[in-house]
Amino acid sequence: MVGIDVGIANFLTTSDGRHYGTFNGKLRERHKRDREKRRRKAKLRKCLEKKGVPKEKLPSTSSATGQRLIRHVRQEINRAVNLCFVEHEGCRFAYEQLSVASMRHKARAMNAYMRASNLGHVPHQIAWNATKRGVAATKVKSAYSSQECSVCHFVDRKNRPNQQTFCCRVCGHTAHADINASRNLASRLNDKELRACQNRQEVKALLMRRHEQWKQKCRFLVVEPPVQLGLWARSETSTDVG
Known part of the structure; x- marks a missing residue:
């Protein structure tokens, strides 16, 4: 295939x-x-x-x-x-x-x-x-095939920093952008769930659900940098005795 x-x-x-x-x-x-x-x-x-x-x-x-x-x-x-x-x-x-x-x-x-x-x-x-x-x-269906990560199914336009490079912002998977898209197309050949989607919004919703399932399967927790900074700031203020 x-x-x-x-x-x-x-x-x-x-x-x-x-x-x-x-x-x-x-x-x-x-x-x-x-x-x-x-x-x-x-x-x-x-x-x-x-x-x-x-x-x-x-x-x-x-x-x-x-x-x-x-x-x-x-x-x-x-x-x-x-x-x-x-x-x-x-x-x-x-x-x-x-x-x-x-x-x-x-x-x-x-x-x-x-x-x-x-x-x-x-x-x-x-x-x-x-x-x-x-x-x-x-x-x-080719909707979001160029933005979807072939490993974790995360969809984001920023996954492609330039025309030829694909770098997933979640799992860090890096590949040639066209090769990553062709792998997504190959995996969609027998995908009945994606074939049943009526529009791009349904396709994206399905891919994001699969991404959440991938995170649960791999026990992967994403913590945004602003949250980390906020926790660090609160911990600093709570330990300050002066």
């Missing part, structure tokens, strides 16, 4: 710690150049519109280089998925339900970067490869 996490830095990351394909490097540099070219064309188009130039004579904001980049990105995704299936022959796959259309960032550059990476093509290619090879590949 192998979990697959989809991302930009690595198109695919499996639960056994392998990475396949990336949008960074040459593809990202080509995207930057194409985006700057489109912005210059759009600026020129606005200036010509103000001067009264007819629309049929205005320069187009589309570019042949942008279309070639899209084809090359899809080719890289296809190679990454094919290699992943070859190296995991006979395995069952669990991959995330990815909705790229609903993903939005505050920065326009990040939105353009995400669209250029063509992440929406990855799940389709996984499903197509699974059907072609006769392999079981199942979509699982």
Whole structure:
């Protein structure tokens, strides 16, 4: 059973710690150049519109280089998925339900970067490869998979101090963020309780209940620093005889 996490830095990351394909490097540099070219064309188009130039004579904001980049990105995704299936022959796959259309960032550059990476093509290619090879590949709910600790199930956005690092604020488990997420996806393949959840709130409530069960099982007590400081201050004042 192998979990697959989809991302930009690595198109695919499996639960056994392998990475396949990336949008960074040459593809990202080509995207930057194409985006700057489109912005210059759009600026020129606005200036010509103000001067009264007819629309049929205005320069187009589309570019042949942008279309070639899209084809090359899809080719890289296809190679990454094919290699992943070859190296995991006979395995069952669990991959995330990815909705790229609903993903939005505050920065326009990040939105353009995400669209250029063509992440929406990855799940389709996984499903197509699974059907072609006769392999079981199942979509699982991905809510909080990148924020959940694969050891203690604690969910917090602060568990990821940066894009590539996962460090649980409770148990201290440290791993590559994509590998941790892929392990969570693999564990959700046969999880009937999580499958029955209707929304993200129910998923988070279930994960936090499991975290509390993990703490009771391990007899783990978390004491916040402010509480410790308060107890220390009271003990100091009670022992002060002067």
